Amino acid sequence: MIKKNFSLKNHNTLGVVVQANDCFFAHDLYSLQRVLHVYSKKKVQVIGSGSNILFTKNITGLLIKMHIKGIYVLKKQAGYVYLKVGAGVLWHDLVCFCLYRNYGGIENLILIPGTVGAAPIQNIGAYGVSLSDTMVALTAIHIESGRLKIFSKAACDFGYRQSFFKKNQSQYIITDVTFRLTLPIKHQLHTQYGIIQHTLNQMSLQNPTIQSVGNAIMHIRKTKLPDPQKIGNVGSFFQNPMVSQKKYRRLKKKNPNLIAYAIDAQHVKLSAAWLIEACGWKKKVVNKVGLYDKHALVLVNHGGATGKSIKAFAQTIQEDVKKKMTVDLKFEVNIW
Ligand SMILES: Cc1cc2nc3c(=O)[nH]c(=O)nc-3n(C[C@H](O)[C@H](O)[C@H](O)COP(=O)(O)OP(=O)(O)OC[C@H]3O[C@@H](n4cnc5c(N)ncnc54)[C@H](O)[C@@H]3O)c2cc1C
Incomplete structure (x- = not known):
């Protein structure tokens, strides 16, 4: 269902007051493809949680808000687990899901706001780790034709806060992302940043695990960055x-x-x-x-x-x- 004159005040972490003339909450692929077909003549823009957008005016075209959920284990092979994740899953929830199941590789990216579908756009990164270290492929809809396309990691053309999608905005909507994460036998900690070592020591964690690195980084982020819920x-x-x-x-x-x-x-x-x-x-x-x-x-x-x-x-x-x-x-x- 299209929501008319939808206020985005609570859908951007800067808390800016703007509205979208037509806003569609995409919960599944089929309805997303249908709405793109119906709105084929309008400008289409997509948001996740609005934690990396500064709105300076109302949105006059069609705004898609991504809500496609689901985390699927595709296979476990040679010390790795492959996960396919819906674009509307919250990034932090995915990190917690992985830490709970002891899947490693994204623990340094804990507490980054936003959705999984937006994470490849600027190749999110923190504390020596980037999304591109564990992402293997993603699926996206070409907005103009409505066709689905699978992008390999190479095709995403990742760089520092850069990707093919950031350079070609409003052409594709990412619908799911596939990751290759480590099982315990392959875990590798990324604790090269002095502040991580220091925090682990302060927390008396002499033999760190992926969970303790995640906890340490969560602690660091909470002390350094403002909580968007409050400011x-x-x-x-x-x-x-x-x-x-x-x-x-x-x-x-x-x-x-x-x-x-x-x-x-x-x-x-x-x-x-x-x-x-x-x-x-x-x-x-x-x-x-x-x-x-x-x-x-x-x-x-x-x-x-x-x-x-x-x-x-x-x-x-x-x-x-x-x-x-x-x-x-x-x-x-x-x-x-
Ligand atoms: C407190 C705070 C801390 C942060 N820390 C970090 C950090 O450590 N590292 C870091 O890299 N970033 C950080 N960010 C930025 C932000 O969290 C990330 O860029 C995040 O990936 C944005 O996700 P989102 O769902 O909010 O995207 P949005 O802000 O909604 O969208 C961002 C861009 O992605 C596009 N987009 C969104 N979803 C899709 C989709 N499914 N398909 C195609 N395009 C899409 C939008 O059109 C837009 O261009 C931080 C932000 C905040 C508020």
């Missing part, structure tokens, strides 16, 4: 910018405290949070928009901010960082 945000608003070694050396000379991570022989990733703080933005609030006090990469809605004012605030930061640091900050969030 509107979309996590990191900007990407950490990648620059050449040459540019990095020039910047470091001028800013000895600059935080950066080596990527390869030619490239360095700069801390966007450091750049923003260094430009003096940490405590500024404009039109009820500001930065989270514990993490300058997170823009927050202090209550009642509009999508347009959030975008304007972010653009002013972009311009200022460009002017003072000569670095381009790209949005991680999708602006609609």
